[in-house]
Amino acid sequence: MSHLHFTTKHANAATVTHNWWIVDGTNQTVGRISARIAAVLRGKNKTYFSPHVDCGDYVIIINADKVVFTGNKLEDKTYINFSGYPGGKKEEAAGDLLKRRPEALLERTIKGMLPKNKLGRKMIGKLFVYAGDKHPHTAQQPKEFKF
Numbered sequence: 001m002s003h004l005h006f007t008t009k010h011a012n013a014a015t016v017t018h019n020w021w022i023v024d025g026t027n028q029t030v031g032r033i034s035a036r037i038a039a040v041l042r043g044k045n046k047t048y049f050s051p052h053v054d055c056g057d058y059v060i061i062i063n064a065d066k067v068v069f070t071g072n073k074l075e076d077k078t079y080i081n082f083s084g085y086p087g088g089k090k091e092e093a094a095g096d097l098l099k100r101r102p103e104a105l106l107e108r109t110i111k112g113m114l115p116k117n118k119l120g121r122k123m124i125g126k127l128f129v130y131a132g133d134k135h136p137h138t139a140q141q142p143k144e145f146k147f
Contacts, residue, residue: 009048010050010052010053011043011046011048011049011050011053011055012050012053013053015048016043016048016053016054016055018056018057018058018126019057019058019143020057020058020059020060020137020140020141020142020143021040021057021058021059021060021142021143021144021145022059022060022061022062022135022137022142022143022144022145023037023059023060023061023062023145024062024063024133025061025062025063025064025065025066025067025106026063026066026067027066027067027068028067028068028147029067029068029069029070030067030068030069030105030106030109031109033061033067033106033147034106034109034110034113035113036147037059037061037110037127038110038113038114040056040057040059040145041056041057041059041110041114041123041124041126041127042055042056042114042115042123043055043056043057045057052119054119054122054123056123056126057126058126058127058128058140058142059126059127059128059145060128060129060130060135060137060142061106061127061128061129061130062130062132062133062134062135063130063131063132063133064102064103064105064106064129064130064131065098065102065131065132067098067102067105067106069094069095069098073094074093074094074095074098075093075094075095076093076094077093077094078091078092078093078094079091079092079093079094079097079105079108102129102131103129103130103131106129107124107127107129110124110127111124
């Protein structure tokens with residue numbers, strides 16, 4: 001009796017197609033939208049996902065300033081930066097960061113959900129976040145991403 005051998009086809013740079021998606025952040029919960037986008041940047045939504053290849057798509061987020069937090073997180077949740085120097089710790093409430101730099105807030109949450117290695121750093125490069133509803137990527141013809 002002959003044994004059938006099935007081999008897993010791994011994706012590589014030649015076989016991967018990177019699509020462009022556009023996401024509207026209006027009234028979206030920060031953590032939920034970030035988790036969905038992180039999966040798309042990683043390529044988890046594709047049938048040929050391979051962990052060692054960047055299979056992910058490009059994602060444009062518009063209206064990043066209109067995302068929402070649940071509960072009292074705008075006041076209670078803090079983002080901490082540390083410069084590495086003594087006394088170089090800075091804390092900022094989520095609400096203040098959202099007012100000051102809404103793009104940074106989503107970039108940071110999504111980056112935290114990606115792998116911490118060269119591949120992860122390549123993936124975060126495919127994310128484009130804009131506070132308003134304008135973006136310079138019309139030439140890429142991004143498709144609307146449905147949640």
